[in-house]
Amino acid sequence: MKLTDHEQAMLQGDHGPAKARAMDLLLRYGRALGAERLVEVRNVAGTWNAGSPALRPYADESMDRLFSKFNLDSDEVVETPQAEVYTCQLIHGIDTRNxxxxxxxxxxxxxxxxAEAFFGRRGVSMFNTCTPYQVGNVPVKGEHCAWMESSAVVYCNAVLGARTNTEGRESTGAASLTGRIPYWGFHVPENRLGTHVLEAEPExxxxxxxxxxxxxxxxxxxxxIPVLTGRLHQPGLIDLKHFGAAGASSGGIEMYHIPGTTPEAPGLEAALRPGAHERLVYTAADRQRAWENLNHSASSDDVDFVMLGCPHNAIEQVWTAAKLLDGRRVHENTELWIFTPRALKDTADLNGYTEVIERAGGHLLSDTCPAIGRVVPKGTRTVATDSAKQAHYLPAIMGVGCHFGSVAQCVEAAITGRWRGGLA
Amino acid sequence: MSVVEIRGRCVVPGVAEGAAFVSPETISGWGGIDSRTGTIVEMRHPMRGQSFAGKVLLFPGAKGSSGYSHFFHLCRVNGTAPVAQLFTRMTAKAALGCVVTRVPAMTDFDRDPFELIRPGDHVRVDADAGLVTVTRP
Structure with a gap:
């Protein structure tokens, strides 16, 4: 790989051992990809958590050991320096307040x-959410980033027009210290064009x-990379957050276009790769099948646990849930957990939504989710959620059955303890 | 006994060999594998319940969460990683996952490895030389 003088100096250790280890990893990674060079990034989103059982023994040795091992893939223990560029912590496993x-x-x-105290002091902003774009980290079109979290990556690429591959814990650790990531994949403009047209027949x-x-x-x-056409109503942030999270769970969608809506698709032709003519249709039968695939794991209609907020809820969604719950009571056999970014939890507290949710017997939580934290209420066998991502992952991770439906269907299940959702 | 050679590009250098574990579908790290045992756990995955630990893993590529590399990293720590990895679709997740697993890995093959490698075949991966040798008794 071709390196600049500054990159070469970092690799040689002129800027300290941590940056040398970071450069070593970026070179191994870049060569694996077949990249020819690195690109400058000034916005990194990754994870520096320490709470999971596999990580604690390393944290017991030292946070530097944990960082070296899992954020730089370095066997040598290096002292953790200040981040070089703007960096934030994504969702992790534990809501330390709950x-x-x-x-x-x-x-x-x-x-x-x-971990939060240690890495926070070193420049990792503790947003603790899978949706940094909901709490002020909103990269500009064309900006090179190094982000983890598949649902955030697809939002960053498709909706914001900023450029990131789906990075991992080690590569974001290295990017944070060097301000570099391999120039490959979605950093390269021609790789961002659509490969298929996907036309929606159902509304x-x-x-x-x-x-x-x-x-x-x-x-x-x-x-x-699908280019979405057909009977699409103008989407908002929340719609596209859910679309991307679902597409990054059942498949590996990291980029898509909606002609006339997303920033790199002024029209259908402009969004498509030259020669890409494959046209797919999303039919009513496909919609039905998607529903069934998201509901097949549930064998009981008795709902033990209702989970909202994957990806983390916007304040508008917390408001919606609060309105549906106002003056009602969650069923005695059912738990209701709603997840939102920590910064928005403060807004929900201020607005009184938290009080409404708690008065109904639900809980407003932050920083984590059941899938990432590997935690559901004790004895849970059947879950209801409005998240395709959570319904995709929870059966595998937690061995529970899942119902997927609308937020209204899920709140209804929380109130009655019974699943009555379905496709209209 | 038959011997087949496949040429490809080095992703992670090194030489290793073992029995083939063939996953016809892409693999999700977080939520798709149990790093304590190297077992595929994803619902509806054709290899669900089977472990790639100590085997030569042939798979189309990575999918799903960006936790991918971390879970393969944990497989390495736990001694449940494959001894080598062969995959056909390069992505950032697949590349980083291979790098931190630190076992020989290859991609960009001259012939379709899914046509030529069957579960249980003995596979020697010489990533330094860009050569995969498949032996079937």
Missing amino acids: NRLMGVPDEAADYQRR VRGIMEWGLFGYHAGEAVGED
Whole structure:
């Protein structure tokens, strides 16, 4: 790989051992990809958590050991310096303010608090959410980034027009210290063009329908880039958040276009790769099948646990849930957990939404989710959620059955303890 | 006994050999594998319940969460990683996953490895030389 003088100096250790180890990893990674050079990044989103059982022994040795091992893939223990560029922490495993409620021991929360204090001081902004774009990290079109979190990556590329591959814990650790990432994949303009047209026949409107469409799209195109057309109502942030999260779960969608809506698609032709003519259709039968695939794991209609907020809820979604819950009571056999970014939890507190949710017997939580934290209420067998991503992952991770539906269907399940959702 | 050679590009240098573990579908790291055992756990995955630990993993590529590399990293720590990795679709997740697993890895093959490698075949991966040798008894 061709390196600039500054990159060469970092590799040689002129800027300290941590940056040398970071450059070593970026070179191994860049060569694996077949990249010819690195590109400058000034916006990094990754993870520096310490609370999971596999990580604690390393944190016991030292945070530097944890960082060296899992954020730089370095066997040599290096001192963790200040981040070189703007860096934030994504979602992680523990809501340290509600760990007891979630059945997570104080000891685990203590590890996480120590990691937050250690890496926070070194320039990692503790947003603790899978949706940094909901709390002020909104890259500009064309900006090169190094982000983890598949649902955030696809939002960053498709909706914001900024440029990132789906990075990992080690590569974002290295990018944060060097301000560099391999110039490959979605950093290269021609790789961002659409490979397929995916035309929606059923009307796509509202969170649930965008989730179903995304879940189908991921199965239909895998890692390719669909250009979405057909009966699409003007989407908002929340719709596209759910579309991308679903498509990055059933498949590996990291980029898509909606002509006339997303920033790199002024029109259909401009969004398509030259010679890309493959046309796919999303039919009513595909919609039905997506629904069934998201509901097949549930064998009971008795709902033990209702989960909202994957990806983390916008304040508008918290408001919607609060209105549906106002003056009602969650069923005695059912738990209701709603997840939102920590910064928006403060807004929900201020607005009184938290109080409404808690008065109904639900809980407003932050920093984590059941899939990432690997935690559901004790004894949970059947879950209801409005998230295709969560319904995709929870059965595999937690061995539970999942119902997928609209937020109204899920709140209804929380109130009655019974699943009565279905496709209209 | 038959011997087949496949040429490809080095992703991670090194030489290793073992029995083939063939996953016809892409693999998700986070939520798709159990790093304590190297077992595929994704629902509806054709290899669900089977472990790639100690085997030569042939798979189309990576999918799903960006936790991918970290979970293969944990496989390495736990001793449940494959001994070598062969895959056909390059992505950032697949590349980083291979790098941190630190076992020989290859891609960009001159012939379709899914046509030529069957589960249980003995596979020697010489990533330094860009050569995969498949032996079937």
